[in-house]
Amino acid sequence: MDAVEVIKGGGPVVLGMPHTGTYVPQDVRAKLNERGRGLDDTDWNIHKLYDGLLPGATVVRAKFHRYVIDANRDPSGASLYPGQNTxxxxxLTDFDGNDIWDQPPSGVEIEHRRETWHAPYHAALKAELERVHALHGVVVLYDCHSIRSRIPFLFDGTLPDFNIGTNEGTTCAPVIAQTVEDVCGAARGYTSIxxxxxxxxxxxxxxxxxEKGFHAIQMELAQSTYMQESAPWPYLHERADETRVPLADLLGRIDRLAREGVLG
Structure with missing residues (x-):
């Protein structure tokens, strides 16, 4: 099993998908408990939701599950959100704070997984970002995510539909963030932050x-925008088709901004 699937495009946008994979090696699966083997914290159906929304986009998708190793975490193990549940x-737990292992991995095993799965994913992503940057002089990484809309262990209340992340405006040009915020804010029937x-x-x-022409923005969608938020996690076509409209709009606008040379 390859760690990553790459679909090369000629446009300036790269879609990252670190959490849609469901592959778990047998030796790892054997150490998960029953809850862990349910793989509840998958970004279910995200690759299907984004399929075909932006012709020419490059896609870099992890094929392994985040319980094997999380491709969207610092390889050093440093927390993304110090002081918060994550x-x-x-x-070691799922998003509800429940244990997922009968036999938690050792430090040696974690390092092996980092080399086998995490590192190849990021090598592929880095290569595609550099390739696209060489083509256009600029590249925009749009990182695709989703999560259940209600998870008390992680956050209070109900999550907005569109959760835009730029690390407080540091990871992309302001015009990209503003464009995405404008599209999401204007989408009737949806909430955003x-x-x-x-x-x-x-x-x-x-x-x-x-400042080097590498822009990145994350979209964390509430899964209620396109699927059922419980097993067997079905894709809801009518609801998903509605959500694909603003997503296609914002991706198209990002693509045009990059092609027009306004990002620097």
Whole structure:
């Protein structure tokens, strides 16, 4: 099993998908408990939701599950959200705070997983960002995520539909953030927020260097916008088709901004 799937495009936008994979090696699966084997914290159906929304976009998708190792975490293990409940490089609990392992991984095993899964994903992502940057002089990484809309262990109340993350405006040009905020804010029947509970994961923060022409923005969607938020996690086509409209709009606008040379 390859760690990553890459679909090369000729446009200036790269779609990162670190959490849609469901592959778990047998030796890892054997150490998960029953709850862990349910893989509840997958970004279910995200690759389906974004499929075809932006012709010419490059897609870099992790094929392994985040319980093997989380491709959107700092490889050093440093927390993205110090002082808040979250999950680590190899999660020990699910998003509800429940244990997911019968046999938690050792430090040696975590390092092996980092080399086998995490590192190849980021090598592929870095290569595509550099390739696209060489083509256009600029590249925009749009990191695609989703999560259940109600998870008391992680946040209070109900999550907004569109959660935009730019690490407080540091990972992309202001015009990109403003464009995405404008589209999401104008989408009738949806709610949105910027740099709320989700400010952008390690991927967004690591690759977003706008002064060098590398821009990054994260979109954390509430899963209620396109699917059922409980097993077996079905994709709701009618609801998803509605959500694809503003997503296609904002991706198209980002693409045009990059092509027009206004990002620097």
């Amino acid at each position: 999950t680590g490089l190899v999660p 910027s740099n709320g509970r989700f400010k952008g994961g390690w991927t967004t923060r690591h690759y977003g260097i706008p």
